[in-house]
Amino acid sequence: MTKKRKKVNKGILIFEGIFVLLIGILIGAVGQDHFSETELIPVEIDNNYTISGQNVGTIKVPAIDNEGNGISTELIVMAEQGSGRTLVDIDNLLFWVDTQSSIRMAKLVSEEVTGMDLNNYDLTYSIGANASLIGGESAGAALALASIIALKDLEVKDNVMITGTANHDGSIGPVGGILEKANAAKDVGITLFLVPLLQSREVVYESIEHCENFGLMEWCTTENIxxxxxxxxxxxxxxVEVGSISEALEYFIVEE
Known part of the structure; x- marks a missing residue:
């Protein structure tokens, strides 16, 4: 039996190939628009600004103590002309060993936001009481903001506090213990508390004891509601929820 071969119209194949290519380009363009990294928006101040003496940036920082209670302290960053060194308060070494990654990220983000070359400046980081309890990444956003405030010698409000991590693209990441930190903020006179996106509400669990009688015996269990x-x-x-360091900075700066 002789098999018949089907002839394929080359014109149709070429048209289909071009059509598929165009669709691919359009999909790629849309995908790039939706999944591009968070754009850093430089603060609206003079980018030609240079430090002549010592600038100090101070903001309050919330944390959780060993018993799960909220506490707060001051984070201080001093900026001065130098050779790009990162210095820390030796009295609070426990804090800084646990937060080296956050400090490096804070310097990276502050350099991008300010447009300054930090190879020409030294930054000294210090923190007040309860230093060993402010570890981890939860102080990342505060570290970045305090660095920017010191580098640009900005005047900031004393009634604002923030919690959150700092990511390399300037976005702010989630942290735990939001309610406890908010209560600590309220206790020290804070009226505006900045949190990462989607963290102005959360689920908490309350432990209650539930008991039932079985004959002459009572059986009790602890339930987390x-x-x-x-x-x-x-x-x-x-x-207020904030998505980036640049956005958070606007809430800290005193309006002229």
Missing amino acids: PRKIDIAKEAELEV
């Missing part, structure tokens, strides 16, 4: 809470209502202060 979930409850959705609004951080602003629970802590009785204003809570």
Whole structure:
């Protein structure tokens, strides 16, 4: 039996190839638009600014102590002309060993936001009481902001506090213990508390004891009951979600 071969129209194949190519380009363009990294927006100040003496940036930082309670302290960054060194307060060495990564990230982000070459400046980081309890990445956003404030010698409000990690693209990442930190902020006179996106509300678990009688015996168990809470209502202060260091900086700067 003789098999018949089907003839393929080359014109149709070429048309289909071009069509598929165009679709691919369009999809790629849309994908790039939706998945591009967070754009850093430089603060609206003189990018030709240079430090002549010593600039100091100070902001309050929240944390959680060993018993799960919220505490707060001051984070201080001093900027001066130098050779790009990163210095730390030796009295608070425990804090800095646990936060080296956050400091490096803070310098990277602050350099991008300010447009300054940090190879020409030395930054000295110090923190007040309870230093060993402010470890980890949760102080990353505060470290970046304090660095920017010191580098640009900005005047900032004393009623604002922030919690969150700092990512390489300038975005702010999630942290834990938001409610406890908000309560600590309220206790020291903070009226505006900045949190990462989607963290102005959270689920907390309340432990209750449930008992039932079985004949002459009583059987008791501890149950964790979930409850959705609004951080602003629970802590009785204003809570604002921020997605980037640049956005958060706008809430700290004193309007001229």
